[in-house]
Amino acid sequence: MIVADRVTKIFNRGRPEEFTALSGVSLTITAGEAVVLMGPSGSGKTTLLSILGALSRPTSGRVQVEGREITRLPEKSLSSIRRRTFGFVFPQPHLVRGMRVIDNVMLPALPVREPEDGLRERAQKLLERLGLGCRARARAETLSSGEAQRVALARALIFEPKIVIADEPTAHLDTARASELIALLASLPAEGKTLVIASHDPLVAEAPFVDRILPMRDGRLLKPDLSP
Amino acid sequence: MTLLARQRRLFGLALAAILRHRSRHLPFVLFYTALVFVWASVVFCTDALKREARLLLRAAPEIVVQRLVAGRQELIAAHHLAPLQRIPGVSHVRGRLWGYHFDEATGANLTVAAANDSRLAPGEVAIGRGVARLLGADAGETISLRDTHGDARSFRVAEVFSAASELATADLIEMTPADLRLLLGVPEGFFTDIALRVANENERRVVAAKIRSLVPESRAILREDIARTYEELFDWRAGLLFWVFSSLAAALLVFAWDQAAGIGGEEKREIGILKAVGWEIPEVLALKTWESLIIASACFLGGMTLAYVHVFSAGALLFAPLLKGWAVLYPRFALVPAIDPPQILLLFGVAVVPYLAATGVPCWRAAAAEPEQLLRQA
Numbered sequence: 001m002i003v004a005d006r007v008t009k010i011f012n013r014g015r016p017e018e019f020t021a022l023s024g025v026s027l028t029i030t031a032g033e034a035v036v037l038m039g040p041s042g043s044g045k046t047t048l049l050s051i052l053g054a055l056s057r058p059t060s061g062r063v064q065v066e067g068r069e070i071t072r073l074p075e076k077s078l079s080s081i082r083r084r085t086f087g088f089v090f091p092q093p094h095l096v097r098g099m100r101v102i103d104n105v106m107l108p109a110l111p112v113r114e115p116e117d118g119l120r121e122r123a124q125k126l127l128e129r130l131g132l133g134c135r136a137r138a139r140a141e142t143l144s145s146g147e148a149q150r151v152a153l154a155r156a157l158i159f160e161p162k163i164v165i166a167d168e169p170t171a172h173l174d175t176a177r178a179s180e181l182i183a184l185l186a187s188l189p190a191e192g193k194t195l196v197i198a199s200h201d202p203l204v205a206e207a208p209f210v211d212r213i214l215p216m217r218d219g220r221l222l223k224p225d226l227s228p
Numbered sequence: 229m230t231l232l233a234r235q236r237r238l239f240g241l242a243l244a245a246i247l248r249h250r251s252r253h254l255p256f257v258l259f260y261t262a263l264v265f266v267w268a269s270v271v272f273c274t275d276a277l278k279r280e281a282r283l284l285l286r287a288a289p290e291i292v293v294q295r296l297v298a299g300r301q302e303l304i305a306a307h308h309l310a311p312l313q314r315i316p317g318v319s320h321v322r323g324r325l326w327g328y329h330f331d332e333a334t335g336a337n338l339t340v341a342a343a344n345d346s347r348l349a350p351g352e353v354a355i356g357r358g359v360a361r362l363l364g365a366d367a368g369e370t371i372s373l374r375d376t377h378g379d380a381r382s383f384r385v386a387e388v389f390s391a392a393s394e395l396a397t398a399d400l401i402e403m404t405p406a407d408l409r410l411l412l413g414v415p416e417g418f419f420t421d422i423a424l425r426v427a428n429e430n431e432r433r434v435v436a437a438k439i440r441s442l443v444p445e446s447r448a449i450l451r452e453d454i455a456r457t458y459e460e461l462f463d464w465r466a467g468l469l470f471w472v473f474s475s476l477a478a479a480l481l482v483f484a485w486d487q488a489a490g491i492g493g494e495e496k497r498e499i500g501i502l503k504a505v506g507w508e509i510p511e512v513l514a515l516k517t518w519e520s521l522i523i524a525s526a527c528f529l530g531g532m533t534l535a536y537v538h539v540f541s542a543g544a545l546l547f548a549p550l551l552k553g554w555a556v557l558y559p560r561f562a563l564v565p566a567i568d569p570p571q572i573l574l575l576f577g578v579a580v581v582p583y584l585a586a587t588g589v590p591c592w593r594a595a596a597a598e599p600e601q602l603l604r605q606a
Contacts, residue, residue, distance in 0.1 A: 082506040107505055111515075116237075
């Protein structure tokens with residue numbers, strides 16, 4: 001479960017270019033739920049996702065993940081949460097060029113003391129599940145945009161996270177590729193994973209697996225979240 | 229997974245990152261390699277010269293007595309040999325014959341000395357490699373030298389000295405004492421100087437003092453004084469070059485800092501991804517340290533290899549005039565390869581450790597930033 005309580009994020013605080021990206025956002029996302037944050041560019045979706053996913057800290061307010069407040073945790077604990085609890089999918093795949101596909105999938109686990117064989121086997125299974133088993137040894141830069149985004153999803157799933165956070169995952173994909181990716185995302189809640197997606201793509205919002213849509217504008221939720 | 233396997237993964241990732249950003253690293257790598265090359269050249273050159281000097285002095289007598297007239301060296305009479313031999317502690321006394329011969333054809337000033345042993349017959353010479361190169365003569369051939377009367381005298385080259393101690397023998401021509409007296413006009417009953425063997429190190433300065441009382445117009449030169457002069461001379465010259473290149477080293481550190489601080493968008497994005505997928509600050513730092521270490525080691529090895537070739541194959545073309553001094557003029561001599569491991573370690577410390585320190589802080593700054601901030605900036 002994720003609970004955000006009056007989360008505010010102000011960039012460049014105290015400077016002329018000060019900008020409030022989030023203003024007192026409160027919400028609750030239950031385990032296994034699929035939630036979509038919808039809104040135009042600049043509405044604060046990405047900022048909210050990064051705070052919920054421990055990628056940045058709020059200026060004020062609190063975030064709890066599985067009953068543990070993460071906003072005041074030291075960096076080391078946040079890294080561990082990012083690695084073990086969350087899986088991230090960004091608008092662009094952000095694969096490391098020059099590296100093979102399977103190594104990109106294993107990237108989160110490279111510094112972890114885990115036997116390489118088991119890790120590689122897990123990465124290979126993930127790639128096969130996402131239809132990329134035959135591309136495991138290809139260089140990242142040789143992939144199509146749709147393939148690259150699926151590799152990014154595999155990378156997000158390498159530690160079997162409980163929560164998957166996807167920021168505009170279909171932003172750079174055509175309709176066919178976007179539909180493929182949505183189908184893959186749709187399988188995650190069934191496995192008990194919580195899914196939080198930021199998107200303004202109707203294909204995502206209208207997907208049958210989505211439990212709730214939270215519209216955003218100007219750093220606020222348009223409808224107060226009344227979930228328990 | 230073992231620590232080694234983990235580091236191997238990080239090493240592979242760091243190497244791939246360097247290759248990805250090679251165009252950004254290239255100017256720095258060239259500058260760094262050039263600086264190591266210059267430093268290592270000076271060190272190699274100085275060490276080789278010192279080694280040559282030590283070899284040269286190893287065979288030298290402990291004390292040399294020279295007669296001075298008007299502050300200049302003059303021939304010394306043979307009758308001084310007996311009183312010097314009677315000084316307690318002196319094991320052996322020998323009059324030496326040597327001098328200089330100016331070769332007009334080549335403009336070289338050659339050292340001519342009488343052989344200590346009887347391996348040379350009258351009319352035969354042994355010559356150094358520098359002389360051989362200069363005169364184009366090899367063993368079995370004949371060379372011609374003008375005596376003090378201006379008459380040409382021919383000598384058969386019986387031997388060319390080995391390259392092992394070219395600093396000592398490069399410009400040397402050895403012949404029998406009789407031939408040398410004729411060539412340089414040294415009369416019988418005189419020597420150029422007198423060499424003394426004094427085995428006990430503690431007695432040498434006492435013996436030198438007694439020599440000055442026995443032969444007041446003389447000076448006694450101790451081998452250790454010559455050795456110290458050589459060391460200081462080469463150290464001074466090397467030190468001079470080091471100071472000159474220290475400013476370049478400072479520039480390198482500024483460059484390194486700037487390079488690491490000015491991490492580009494692509495690299496920021498990569499660090500942002502690593503942090504977003506759960507890498508901890510020490511893990512990112514380990515990766516960045518590997519990158520710095522690979523760059524520094526590659527530049528160090530490259531610079532050292534170039535310096536080795538420069539000094540020992542190309543005769544230290546760039547620094548020889550300053551480091552060798554007069555010896556570089558005529559005739560030329562080649563340095564014998566000599567590597568001093570502690571010096572290499574010192575060079576490694578001077579060249580690599582400051583670089584790692586200079587890149588460490590900016591990398592830590594990047595690694596400590598929030599992933600969201602890094603991805604946003606990228």
